[in-house]
Amino acid sequence: MPLLEIRRVTRRFGAFEAVKEVSFGVEAGEFFTLLGPSGCGKTTLLRMIAGFDLPDAGQILLDGKDLAHTPAERRPVHTVFQNFALFPHLTVAKNVAFPLRMAGLADAEIRRRTAEALDMVHLGELAEHYPNEISGGQKQRVALARGLVNRPRLLLLDEPLGALDLKLREEMQMELIKLQREVGITFVFVTHAQNEALALSHRIAVMNAGRVVQLDAPSRIYGFPASRFVADFIGNCNLLEAEVRAVEAGRLRLHVAGLGEIVAPAAADIQSGERGLLALRPEQVRIAAEADPGWANRFPGEVRDFLYVGDVTTYQVLLDNGYTLQALMPNAAPGRARFHETGDRVMVGWPAEAGHYVRD
Amino acid sequence: MSATDRDHRATGRSTDQATRWAVLSPPTLFLLAFFLAPALIMVLASFQYPGEFGGLAPLTDQGDGKEYGLTLENLAFFFSDWLFAEIFARSFSVAAASTLICLILAYPVAWLIAQSPKRHRDLLVLLVILPFASNFLIRVYAWMIILGPQAALARTINGLLATLGLEPVSLLFSPIAVLVGMVYVHLPFMILPLYTNLEKHDPVLLDAAQDLGANAWQRFWRVTWPLSLPGVFSGAALVFIPVLGMFAIPDLLGGTRDMLIGNLIKDQFLGVRDWPFGAALSIMLTLAVLSLAGLAAWLSKPRRRAT
Secondary structure (H helix, E strand, O other): OOOEEEEEEEEEEOOEEEEEEEEEEEOOOOEEEEEOOOOOOHHHHHHHHHOOOOOOEEEEEEOOEEOOOOOHHHOOEEEEOOOOOOOOOOOHHHHHHHHHHHOOOOHHHHHHHHHHHHHHOOOHHHOOOOHHHOOHHHHHHHHHHHHHOOOOOEEEEEOOOOOOOHHHHHHHHHHHHHHHHHHOOEEEEEEOOHHHHHHHOOEEEEEEOOEEEEEEOHHHHHHOOOOHHHHHHOOOOEEEEEEEEEEEOOEEEEEEOOOEEEEEEOOOOOOOOOEEEEEEOHHHOEEEOOOOOOOOEEEEEEEEEEEEOOOEEEEEEEEOOOOEEEEEEEOOOOOOOOOOOOOOEEEEEEOOOOOEEEEO | OOHHHHHHHHHHHHHHHHHHHHHHHHHHHHHHHHHHHHHHHHHHHHOEOEOEOEOEOOOOOOOOOOOOOEOOHHHHHHHHOHHHHHHHHHHHHHHHHHHHHHHHHHHHHHHHHHHOOHHHHHHHHHHHHHHHHOOHHHHHHHHHHHHOOOOHHHHHHHHHHHHOOOOOOOOOOOHHHHHHHHHHHHHHHHHHHHHHHHHOOOHHHHHHHHHOOOOHHHHHHHHHHHHHHHHHHHHHHHHHHHHHHOOHHHHHHOOOOOOOHHHHHHHHHHHOOOHHHHHHHHHHHHHHHHHHHHHHHHHHOOOOOOO
């Protein structure tokens, strides 16, 4: 039995359905992420799990027990809010002690567990500071300590890294993973940042327009997007409109209008003649002065633009037949990376096992 | 650092200072002219002799054989009679009671306004200050009618008392009437600062408190109330201090035994025409209020627990 079970949950605001018949389970100890663009219903779902909102239809079960009649303050579920929501009139220690005090624990026990929680996030020295005296990263840690201190069954995190700058965000990602492994508490994480979701989660539920459109491990979500939306939303992707011409052993022969014949890896239940998309990640696309014999698909083109970001460079290549493809090349060559300049004639290609056919 | 840099810095600093003076001068002058100077005049007056027909006796000998110069008599008189201490004590109790009642009545009102939809708030605040549109004395006279013996209120109460076999009471000219008047007149001064404070509270803090296990009462007592204390303190000051000095309400609504400091001071200036003693009473009142404010500031100062 999953720790948390969402059963056909629907939530309407007037005529607008924010969450539509969503079902999934979260296992104990899992780092589970709800990923989607703003307005996709992920925060509404999180608020229903926390108890700030109730589903119009469906059930939310924790340990097999329906939470419908359990108010937020009695759910063994804590939330880390987007802007941390630390109590400005309480010190760091008293913020962390707040849930213990509400639970009515003895003073000595509260002191011991508060100190433990602060040590866990390396904030023992700031115990007597007020929230306005500490940095954003420190506030984040206080919010985590406060959420974890009385060991909830579930910790909900509502875009908790959104308020931090990039460098700090990456640091906190590492720390979150470590923390979750140490405490073993189930995390349900909400974000619109796909790289965060990929980096942190055991499993990701991608949401769009109130529905879960794909639920899988990060590498499956990235490598095998189930729809145009997922392919487009997660990472960068070349999306080629394609028609299936032939289904062979382990291979698909696709026809892309304006580009021609393409060989792609097979997927289950594909019928010859159907239409779909070939999702091709930029890092799967190679460019070189001469075509490589390993490339099953190859097209001549011209470098139109490139974006150098240090570790990698993304090239925009205009193919002779009018298509523009993105190719990502690592700048790992010893010394200095060898760039293709704008205007260079190049060959673009990818092997038969690259790309993923998506039924549209 | 190059020479031009240094020059630039130097001019920058002097313009900074000029700006600071330009900004600070008007309020400083205002305070000097309208607060400090009158206060000093009052202090001086409290050490003078009274003039023959009100006013103050001269500071220097006029050669007419009358009193002149400075004296401690006024202060000595104040400390010579328990009556004054009693009036002070009564005034402070009335002020404290009015403040407390105002707080209890104003808090829910301010909270409800702060909770109401944004587009209604301005209108509701306007309704709170609407009574100021009519004259203060007229509003107090209205209370004389409401509390008067012929009014429905008094007749209902006395009717009830009569059926219980009790003596009728007078609502008007009683300490209760004074309290009612004080609370009525000063209620907006408590509502407005409380509303201004409560309106700024981040609702997510209440969500966080509930999420962490706080029930409705705990959310109020652990989050809303402590965060609203600045509003409570300013509201309390805005009610407490004016009530202390108020003389019109006790004059009109109170009985003969309900004299407060305000009445006492007023009588010194307008009745017995002893300005110096009136000034001395005012100074004592100011000192009492200031020491109370100092005490409150000291008590409410956040102190970090030593670790």
